Amino acid sequence: MIALESVAKHFTSRRGTHHALAGVSLTIEEGQFVCLLGPSGCGKSTLLNLIAGLDRADSGRVTLDGREITGPGPERSVMFQDSALFPWLSVRKNVDFGLELAGVRDKHERAARTETFLKKVHLWRFRDAYVHELSGGMRQRVALARALAPDPHVLLMDEPFAALDAQTRDVLHGELTEIWRATKKTVVFVTHNVREAVRLGDRVVLMATSPGRVKLDETIALARPRVTEGDVAYYVGRIMKELRTEVEKVMREEIDDAWQPAPGAVPGGTGSGVGGGI
Amino acid sequence: MALVLAWEAASRLGLWRPWVFPSPSAIGRSLWSGVVDGSIPRGIATSLRRLVIGYLLSLVGGVGLGLGLARSRTLRESLGTIVTGLQALPSICWLPLALLWFGLSESAILFVVVAGSLLSITVATESGVSNVPPLYVRAARTMGARGATLYLRVILPAALPSILSGMRLGWTFAWRSLMAGELLFVSGGLGQLLATGRELGDMARVMAVMVAIVTLGLVTEVLFFKQLDARVREVWGTDRA
Numbered sequence: 001m002i003a004l005e006s007v008a009k010h011f012t013s014r015r016g017t018h019h020a021l022a023g024v025s026l027t028i029e030e031g032q033f034v035c036l037l038g039p040s041g042c043g044k045s046t047l048l049n050l051i052a053g054l055d056r057a058d059s060g061r062v063t064l065d066g067r068e069i070t071g072p073g074p075e076r077s078v079m080f081q082d083s084a085l086f087p088w089l090s091v092r093k094n095v096d097f098g099l100e101l102a103g104v105r106d107k108h109e110r111a112a113r114t115e116t117f118l119k120k121v122h123l124w125r126f127r128d129a130y131v132h133e134l135s136g137g138m139r140q141r142v143a144l145a146r147a148l149a150p151d152p153h154v155l156l157m158d159e160p161f162a163a164l165d166a167q168t169r170d171v172l173h174g175e176l177t178e179i180w181r182a183t184k185k186t187v188v189f190v191t192h193n194v195r196e197a198v199r200l201g202d203r204v205v206l207m208a209t210s211p212g213r214v215k216l217d218e219t220i221a222l223a224r225p226r227v228t229e230g231d232v233a234y235y236v237g238r239i240m241k242e243l244r245t246e247v248e249k250v251m252r253e254e255i256d257d258a259w260q261p262a263p264g265a266v267p268g269g270t271g272s273g274v275g276g277g278i
Numbered sequence: 279m280a281l282v283l284a285w286e287a288a289s290r291l292g293l294w295r296p297w298v299f300p301s302p303s304a305i306g307r308s309l310w311s312g313v314v315d316g317s318i319p320r321g322i323a324t325s326l327r328r329l330v331i332g333y334l335l336s337l338v339g340g341v342g343l344g345l346g347l348a349r350s351r352t353l354r355e356s357l358g359t360i361v362t363g364l365q366a367l368p369s370i371c372w373l374p375l376a377l378l379w380f381g382l383s384e385s386a387i388l389f390v391v392v393a394g395s396l397l398s399i400t401v402a403t404e405s406g407v408s409n410v411p412p413l414y415v416r417a418a419r420t421m422g423a424r425g426a427t428l429y430l431r432v433i434l435p436a437a438l439p440s441i442l443s444g445m446r447l448g449w450t451f452a453w454r455s456l457m458a459g460e461l462l463f464v465s466g467g468l469g470q471l472l473a474t475g476r477e478l479g480d481m482a483r484v485m486a487v488m489v490a491i492v493t494l495g496l497v498t499e500v501l502f503f504k505q506l507d508a509r510v511r512e513v514w515g516t517d518r519a
Contacts, residue, residue: 052420072420084417087514097431100423132515150421225369 002028002051002186004270007060009046020046022211023060029152033187035201037194039250040114043212044190045158051188052078052156064154075100077147081159083139085131085146091118092127095146102150117145122181130155137168148179157189161196173199177224194243198235199226206239208246210253216242296492300482304378309486318490324466325456326494328384331392333452340396340448341441342405345429361397369394369455373462387459394455395448402444406437439510446503 009021020043036044049055050062053072053097063067064076072078085094097113104110118124121141131139140160147155161169171201177200180187191197197204198220218239222231282302289301300308312318346353347361372393373386380386409462410433418432434441460469468487473485511518 054416054419072422074422076420078417078420080413080417082413084413086414086435088438099422100417101427104421130515131511146421156420179338 001065002188003061003125004047004050005061005063007047007057007062009043009055009057019211021050021057022213025060026205026214026217028186028188030186031184032081033189033200033202035197035204036188036190036207037192037197037204037243038207038212039192039209039243039247041212041250041253042207042209042246044207046212047207048078048156048158048188048190051154052076054078060209070078071120074150075152076154076156077152078153079140079143079147079157079160083131084135085142085145087131090128090130091123091134091142091154091170094131094142095149098146099149103231104150107124113149114145117149120148121145126235129185136149136164140172144176148183148185152185154186154188155189157187159190159192160195162191169196174225176200177226181224185223186195192224195232195238198222198232198239204235204239206242206246209250214274215246279397298481300485300493304482305485307487308480308482309489311492312483312486316484318468318487321466321468321471321487322490325460325468327457328387328391328467329452329468332388333395333449335388336392336395336399336448336452337445339392339397340444341403341434343396343443344400344441345407345434347400347404348407361400365388365397365401367468369451370460370462371457377463384462387456390459391452391455395452398451399441399448400463402447403437403441406440407433409440410436439516442503442506442510445506448505449498450495453491456492 004024006025007021008019008023010017011020018041018043024043024047026047028095036047038044046055050057050071051064053076054070056070069076085091086097092114095117096110099110099113104113114127116125117125121144123141123145126134126138131142134142137188139255143160161172164172165262189200190196200254201220204216204218204220205214206218208215209212216239218235222233222235226232286302287490289299289304290344309318332422341359343357347358350353369390376386376389378391379462380389414432414436415428417429423432457466457469457472460467461473462469468491475481
């Protein structure tokens with residue numbers, strides 16, 4: 001179980017102080033698939049970094065199974081938007097290196113686990129390829145294999161499919177759901193895409209900006225695999241209404257003060273980047 | 279090849295005096311006699327030994343110093359300007375000091391070689407390490423990499439393409455420093471063969487030694503650096519546009 005207790009975090013830059021998180025409390029049950037959703041700057045990635053142990057909170061506590069998180073650890077794997085695979089290592093070595101860092105000493109065990117997980121993501125055939133030879137989708141598959149191979153309790157995913165084309169993303173959604181169902185890992189998945197969040201998560205946590213906080217915590221009571229447009233659309237609509245005000249707020253901050261939303265514009269409606277492409 | 283033939287023909291026609299600019303055949307004869315009497319192989323062995331030792335010292339020191347400069351603000355603030363400044367100094371300028379510190383010894387010439395190649399490796403390493411994408415470091419940290427593992431297995435490999443270009447530069451600077459040092463004072467080595475050739479007015483010998491130096495340079499380039507570079511390009515995918 002991951003627990004955040006009134007966690008606050010701010011960043012100071014030349015432009016002033018940015019309150020990324022202000023008193024966020026959140027509990028994520030073991031085996032749950034939680035999507036953190038929100039416009040840019042709402043602190044969803046910051047929250048993920050705190051759980052990953054890459055950052056420390058200014059105040060409040062972040063705990064995993066009751067123990068406070070003070071740094072990164074092999075029981076928590078992280079996947080980034082960019083695969084972050086190491087270009088000087090082959091596909092196989094990338095996964096193997098992850099296992100080695102996680103403390104798996106036995107070479108044969110590492111080799112066996114590397115094979116298992118590369119087969120699981122259907123890339124065993126490309127085991128000796130280097131990163132530049134892979135497409136974006138293939139890179140994220142390898143990154144997923146690298147994240148899963150050390151058998152972590154928690155999988156933290158920071159917009160892992162955001163840079164992929166819609167078709168590849170769709171296929172990977174299906175596969176991630178399958179892998180999650182088979183392994184029952186706790187997953188925290190950060191996205192700005194409402195449909196993606198609804199399609200994947202047991203629970204969608206919508207975050208608000210300035211300061212970053214939880215605005216809506218919605219349980220998605222839909223059976224998997226979720227392909228029926230109708231059911232997904234119901235939740236997408238509900239969450240979108242809340243998201244809309246947040247997106248407008250961000251727009252006002254980022255663009256000139258005089259900006260007004262076009263009448264009737266729905267963020268994430270057809271053709272918009274927020275929810276499209278699923 | 280045609281150039282060499284033309285050169286030979288011009289020499290035979292007596293367009294210039296042979297002791298000023300010898301013909302290729304004279305250089306070839308001199309090279310051969312130098313090889314047979316063992317002076318050129320001995321010179322090569324001595325010079326290469328100094329070169330390799332000095333270069334390895336530079337490599338270890340340069341990579342270490344570059345890494346330090348890139349990762350430590352204190353080090354950068356205290357040594358950064360000195361490193362940049364000293365880079366402009368030809369390494370042979372260190373020779374008088376080196377002679378004073380180490381005497382007329384092997385250490386003095388090694389010092390000059392290191393002074394010549396250390397900083398180019400340092401600067402390339404520093405820039406390579408500074409430009410390692412932070413994401414690699416973050417990813418490695420989430421996987422459990424810390425301390426020496428993080429530096430040796432992630433940061434240095436990530437900076438390798440840049441370090442490699444510094445290594446190439448360092449190698450040629452090491453050669454130049456060594457030749458300058460040997461020409462000026464130290465016994466043995468190819469540089470001294472050049473110096474004796476000059477003293478005896480034997481230009482054929484001087485050019486024979488130059489041929490030997492050029493050949494050595496080409497051999498190390500083709501056998502070592504080209505291979506290493508090609509490998510890095512292949513792995514990183516930088517050989518395609």
